[in-house]
Amino acid sequence: MAISIYPVTAEFAAEIGDLDLSQPLESSELEAIRAAFARYAVLIFPAQELTVDQHLAFAANFGELERSIELQLGQRRPRTHEAIADVANLTTDGDIWRRDSRRRQYGMMGNRLWHTDSSFKAPAVYASLLYARSIPPVGGHTEFADMRAAYDALPAATKRRLETLRAEHSLVFSRQRIGFDGYTAEEKQALAPVVRPMVRVIPESGRKSLYIASHIGHIQGMPDDAAEALLQELFAHATQRQFVYTHRWRVGDLVMWDNRCTMHRGTDFDDLRWARDMQRATTSDTEGIFGERGAAAFAVTEY
């Protein structure tokens, strides 16, 4: 049966129906999803019932799954499969985390910042596939910004200026923005900055896209205050309402986005009251629009 595609916005987000992701896909279905993903950078698959293995099997259609070595950040053991980035406010034992837990400060607060997943890793990330197992009754949405549309709308002079600029990305930088500096020397070494252009072409569509994130700490050849001013100007531009889609989660939603040309952030919810069990499978851009071919990088749950 052919899949159904219902645009949510004209060129950015679409719902996909008539598809059971717990089953292996036919090649025609996969081709249709790939074509939709090249046009819409955010795809929503509602009402899915997936085991962790089924979630990972679907994700593997879109590249190599991130390797499972994760900075554990004080966790005794992963709560779920080690290839899953655990974007939940739950402890290993399934309880809601405590107010003062390190993961809460490190993860949830960082998730409030606009970012693209894992821009600080080489190779970078292609697709994130986030699956909602339980959600709070209010709040806890995810906002997505279309960085292709944001690029298109930039003044010509800004486009020329950005063409040659390269930025340094590290998880350490984005966590410093929220006052978290609790990394060990070993963790900081594992999170050494990666240098990336600020504009790239997305091969499937040929569209240019801004590539910025709160993970940026420096822009090469610029004083840090000037770099920060430029970054804040670009964030304000790129997250204007016309470029943003807000996803209000339903249990069973699997939302997949292209990290090469989007930013996202989580919105507030009462995380000490409601469980929000979201699990992410992530594939690496091993074909490398940044010219970084090779094995997938280690996985870091950075929300």
Ligand SMILES: [Fe+2]
């Ligand atoms: Fe994220």
